[in-house]
Amino acid sequence: MTSARDRPTLEEVARRAGVSRATVSRVVNGSTTVAPPIQEAVRRAVRELGYVPNLAARTLVTQRTDSIALVLPETATRVFSDDPLFPGIVRGVSQELEAADRQLVLMMAGSAASHDRIERYAMGRHVDGVMFASMHGMDPLPGTLARIGMPAVCSGRPLAAGAAAAVPYVDIDHVTGVASAIQHLLDAGRQRIATIAGPQDMVAGIERLAGYRQALRGSRHRSIVAVGDFTRESGAIAMRQLLDDDPALDAVFVASDLMADGALRTLREAGRRVPDDVAVIGFDDAEFARYTDPPLTTIRQPIIDIGREMVRLLLKLAEGKPVEEALILPTHLVVRDSA
């Protein structure tokens, strides 16, 4: 087997083609200022030797790697669960990166050790920029990267301390989305509207709960809250708590479709008819939400666009251009049979 070390370098290609290293470099990088016959000679030498540029060497001088990281602070199990968030973000990011001819480096960090490794990786400039999604708590990494000049962008407003270097982010209008859901329930004459909130260490969890509280504040309905962690199972459990809390509730806004699906199961087991006895509204407009029984009324968010916009912001940042601090995408209610 050919060893790693005896691969041809620019130098050897140059010698073989009878030109200088610089000329070979020009040809390899597509400069047009090289005479056609020489170009041909160089290309032949490259082919014959099987030359491939050493990216580390190139990066050392150009200071760029042409690759971008997407960091998901979750375990692989979670990332590949049926939560529609991850595929959506990854698809949006992939599309846009493809167009920019940049390589996507997907990094999952479900543990402290892997989080550290990613920090070293990014700080070490293995990538030209870093995107974060599904962040928990007040992760200082985005701010740290921004501070040392590594372009960073978040999906969802970063919860990190205000003093931190500002990290641009893309998010959706949680509050307005939730407001329209609650309004829909109110219009239908629902009296006791509960909510199953998302985890309170994530922006999406916090904002959607805030939206619920704010929407109810106007009316004289009291709030009834249970908290889940965006998984289907937690939704089922939370629904049970809600039913214990207030057996007479007649509507529930659930902060994710996955949890809403779990809630549906609990309601079915409890003998409640949906939407006759209890109306249910989810959040995400996941594919499967059309096939639940009954199909879920839900709040649609443009997940793919979040991915795309993150890339746009990041590439701008990487070019040193100024970028808006936040980009808030709209949401809208999709009415189906469950409410």
Added chain:
Amino acid sequence: MTSARDRPTLEEVARRAGVSRATVSRVVNGSTTVAPPIQEAVRRAVRELGYVPNLAARTLVTQRTDSIALVLPETATRVFSDDPLFPGIVRGVSQELEAADRQLVLMMAGSAASHDRIERYAMGRHVDGVMFASMHGMDPLPGTLARIGMPAVCSGRPLAAGAAAAVPYVDIDHVTGVASAIQHLLDAGRQRIATIAGPQDMVAGIERLAGYRQALRGSRHRSIVAVGDFTRESGAIAMRQLLDDDPALDAVFVASDLMADGALRTLREAGRRVPDDVAVIGFDDAEFARYTDPPLTTIRQPIIDIGREMVRLLLKLAEGKPVEEALILPTHLVVRDSA
């Protein structure tokens, strides 16, 4: 914002600590041959300056990156579908890489352009080794990488031309697994056993169909074949074809659980009872296969272990140690109500 270029280098740390670059390098890399007081001085300088090693520079001299790529020649949509193969592989790979303190770089290549970019990325030595899973057709990339000395490992026997540099692989014993499924059906007295095969440009598709044919060859049952592409939808369609072909069939072996789920739907729509009228056996032992109606009898394969073993092989290869050419993991039948 701090620009990328004015980050401190070893040189500056050295100056600040009043030592040479070499000494700083030793401390940063944990060499023990540095006097404690000097170590302390260096560490302080590193902290004060916020020094982070430039990985490209390090890579240039050490010829290693401490990161490993996992290439999935599929679109993001497919990778994040509910096919249990991907999460399983990624989990196994992650676990093992975590233990080895290597960074996983996950690369999806659903298009020709992205496949090319990955080729450049790997050939350019951005990573120390490359693992491939879910390969289609005769992708020459693994062989090419192996030939230039880049460690490469596949999940599933590579279909590429025999003359190619040998790429070690991890696979499962498809044929034996399928044989036990067919035997189970035969033992139950099934007379007309059909199959829904996987795509014939993938090893798993080819081998499982071969297993089916081989198993039937012994008996005097004729084979009835329809081909899908491992998606749920294709399973539903293939089942319809099968029913048209031979309305009297009383059993079907399906090459993946996802397709089996689709087949179940078609059978239900066609008014066939499972397993009374038609027995169904799937492949993969996906989580959801326990919750289908009826629960699927299926063939379990140790997917996570495939990921782990790929990493083991790769790390060995990267150390220049010899490795076995193939590692075949066992499968076994999990009997549930569908057969």
Added chain:
DNA sequence: ATGAAAGCGCTAACAG
């Protein structure tokens, strides 16, 4: 135990 010096392979001024 520490420092000096020689590259790793490449790009980018700058001359010519």
Added chain:
DNA sequence: CTGTTAGCGCTTTCAT
């Protein structure tokens, strides 16, 4: 249009 030259930031002998 092409070659010369000077590094990019780091590790690693080899001396001391």
